[in-house]
Amino acid sequence: MKPIGHSPAPDDLVSRLGRWSAGRGPLYLLLAARLRRLVDEGALPPGTLLPPDRRLAKDLAVGRTTVVAAYDTLRQEGRLVRRQGSGTRVARPALAPEAPRAGDASRAGDASRAGGAPRVAETSNPLFLHLLEAPDGVILLSCAAPAEPPPELVEAYRSLVLPGGDLGYHPAGLGVLREAVAARYAERGVPTGPGQILVTTGAQQGLSLLARLLLAPGDGVLVEAPTYPGALDLFREAAAVPLPVAVGPDGVDVAEAVRVMERHRPALAYVVARFQNPTGTVLPPLAGRRLVAAANALGVPLVDDEVLDDLAFGTAREPRPLSAYGEVIAVGSLSKVVWGGLRIGWVRGPAPLIARLARLKALHDLGCDVPSQLVAARLLADFGPVRAARLHALRAGHAHLRAELARLLPSWSCAPATGGQTLWVRLPHGDGVSFAQVALRHGVAVLPGATTDALGGSVRQLRLHFLLPREVLTEAVRRLAAAWAEYGPAPAGAPGADPGSGRGGGTGAETGVRPGASLQGITL
Numbered sequence: 001m002k003p004i005g006h007s008p009a010p011d012d013l014v015s016r017l018g019r020w021s022a023g024r025g026p027l028y029l030l031l032a033a034r035l036r037r038l039v040d041e042g043a044l045p046p047g048t049l050l051p052p053d054r055r056l057a058k059d060l061a062v063g064r065t066t067v068v069a070a071y072d073t074l075r076q077e078g079r080l081v082r083r084q085g086s087g088t089r090v091a092r093p094a095l096a097p098e099a100p101r102a103g104d105a106s107r108a109g110d111a112s113r114a115g116g117a118p119r120v121a122e123t124s125n126p127l128f129l130h131l132l133e134a135p136d137g138v139i140l141l142s143c144a145a146p147a148e149p150p151p152e153l154v155e156a157y158r159s160l161v162l163p164g165g166d167l168g169y170h171p172a173g174l175g176v177l178r179e180a181v182a183a184r185y186a187e188r189g190v191p192t193g194p195g196q197i198l199v200t201t202g203a204q205q206g207l208s209l210l211a212r213l214l215l216a217p218g219d220g221v222l223v224e225a226p227t228y229p230g231a232l233d234l235f236r237e238a239a240a241v242p243l244p245v246a247v248g249p250d251g252v253d254v255a256e257a258v259r260v261m262e263r264h265r266p267a268l269a270y271v272v273a274r275f276q277n278p279t280g281t282v283l284p285p286l287a288g289r290r291l292v293a294a295a296n297a298l299g300v301p302l303v304d305d306e307v308l309d310d311l312a313f314g315t316a317r318e319p320r321p322l323s324a325y326g327e328v329i330a331v332g333s334l335s336k337v338v339w340g341g342l343r344i345g346w347v348r349g350p351a352p353l354i355a356r357l358a359r360l361k362a363l364h365d366l367g368c369d370v371p372s373q374l375v376a377a378r379l380l381a382d383f384g385p386v387r388a389a390r391l392h393a394l395r396a397g398h399a400h401l402r403a404e405l406a407r408l409l410p411s412w413s414c415a416p417a418t419g420g421q422t423l424w425v426r427l428p429h430g431d432g433v434s435f436a437q438v439a440l441r442h443g444v445a446v447l448p449g450a451t452t453d454a455l456g457g458s459v460r461q462l463r464l465h466f467l468l469p470r471e472v473l474t475e476a477v478r479r480l481a482a483a484w485a486e487y488g489p490a491p492a493g494a495p496g497a498d499p500g501s502g503r504g505g506g507t508g509a510e511t512g513v514r515p516g517a518s519l520q521g522i523t524l
Helices: 010-017 027-041 053-060 064-076 104-113 126-132 151-158 175-187 202-214 229-237 254-264 285-298 351-364 370-381 383-408 432-441 470-487
Strands: 080-083 087-090 197-200 220-225 241-248 268-271 302-305 329-333 345-348 422-426 461-465
Touching: 010 027, 010 053, 010 126, 027 064, 053 064, 053 432, 064 080, 126 229, 151 370, 151 383, 175 197, 175 345, 175 370, 197 202, 197 351, 202 229, 202 268, 202 302, 202 329, 202 345, 202 351, 220 229, 220 254, 229 241, 229 268, 241 254, 254 268, 254 285, 285 302, 345 351, 370 383, 383 422, 383 470, 432 461, 432 470
Parallel strands: 220 241, 220 268, 268 302, 302 329
Antiparallel strands: 080 087, 197 345, 329 345, 422 461
């Protein structure tokens, strides 16, 4: 694990702590155990200055005594040093002087070129970190993907016939799958040849390859605020500088996006035009046309994340994709309609760009898994029933989650979705990051809006998905309601109030016992 820096931002440390409170026992011991692991793995290197007690307690939504007790536990073990006036730092090994870390100079150079935005070597995003945790009974409303594969996928694998006389290395993708994806674009009014398609290991790899090819440290990237946090991770890894543009009820503010492109000439512009992740908004066709025209005129590569495009709830004729209006680099996948475990995605773009991306992909993995590509091609040949079944489940989950939220959490507000798989919820007070910590202690993981917003906004928002079975969604909302009842602000001056956290004061005796034992083992 790569270090997170010698003075990590509290929010970054909170994210790295992951589901620290999901175990059993006093919270201070659970917190000390997770901090101990980060120290031992090298994620918190010697000399790292940890956040002050009150600040970390506020971000974790616990009493200050919980953090103090955790820090003191590690101090007694020799892992931390606490001195009045100089804060709490990770201790140096007694017999080993601190050695320079490999890559420090290059990282420092990246930071200076990027205007103070250092290159990020690994994710601190809760969206991904929750997936790395062991199964522990926490209901995951943080990562939105189908809970199980459809029967059509199982049958396609069961009847799979592998090709003969084939090395199995296809960096650009199997011809049959590239043709199938190109045909899908043609059906949507965007004439496309197989040479304009690169098959990738999911849409995430498509975005990663584009970032590696098109971005250098210090380059500007136009992003929506809020946006898909996995893309923000990739741009930060490239040491690029986000140029955020606010998202309104009708998607990204196109007028402002045009002004940003004119002023900064970013190396890349990234948008989610339909069922925007996380807000669910849809960019109107005229606005989309204007955005594409401006990007093309200014020479800014425009990337449209189409991963959710097939998840429209309505029955009316769907609008054409952004790529119908001009030169757009489209990124898509089968993960949301079929299954996240089918790691098949694609990039559609000009043939010269696709050829360069294929050479870059060859450097990394020589091409995607052949059986998965054959199965994907078969599914695309008869995609209608698979998509219809997924939409039926999504509509039902959407209605059920909204009904449960209205019943148990009526003070929360969220607009109905017209497609996609998530709700964008606004809390009446507080902030999503600290509430997410309380929710974890009640056995449910949510995605705080602040982790998606490079403008520093969306503080009171949460993103919740509705892909789980009805009974699990019901239990998830019940747990959220219990967490919200605990999270409610204590009256000013009330006994036990913690002036450092703004919440009811906790103690070192707080426990992380989760409710809902009947759902132990659910890790969806």
